[in-house]
Amino acid sequence: MNRRTxxxxxxxxxxxxxxxxxxxxxxxxxxxxxxxxxxALSKQIKTLELRRDELKRNNERLEQRYAAMCTPAQxxxxxxxxxxxxxxxxxxxxxxxxxxxxxxxxxxxxVYAAHSAETN
Numbered sequence: 001m002n003r004r005t006x007x008x009x010x011x012x013x014x015x016x017x018x019x020x021x022x023x024x025x026x027x028x029x030x031x032x033x034x035x036x037x038x039x040a041l042s043k044q045i046k047t048l049e050l051r052r053d054e055l056k057r058n059n060e061r062l063e064q065r066y067a068a069m070c071t072p073a074q075x076x077x078x079x080x081x082x083x084x085x086x087x088x089x090x091x092x093x094x095x096x097x098x099x100x101x102x103x104x105x106x107x108x109x110x111v112y113a114a115h116s117a118e119t120n
Contacts, residue, residue: 068074079086 069078
């Protein structure tokens with residue numbers, strides 16, 4: 001065989017070469033796409049984490065504000081500001097209820113709704 005003459009290229013070799021090149025190109029494109037997705041998702045996660053931290057700080061601030069508004073002194077001041085005319089009840093205005101006994105009540109005693117559901 002002479003150096004200058006080549007053997008003809010077989011179709012199987014050409015198809016195999018094209019398939020290998022195509023597979024490598026697809027793998028490269030897939031890798032780049034996956035990296036782009038990871039980058040976009042990490043950026044989105046960072047944004048969401050910052051938003052979560054902001055909401056946590058806001059929630060803590062609102063909890064402190066609510067706790068300050070619920071103090072007896074603050075409630076009394078707000079009551080006076082709104083001129084509601086509320087006052088603490090007198091001892092004669094208070095009605096004391098007996099603590100209901102768990103189990104079946106003795107005869108002649110009233111049955112409360114909570115106890116009728118428990119005994120059934």
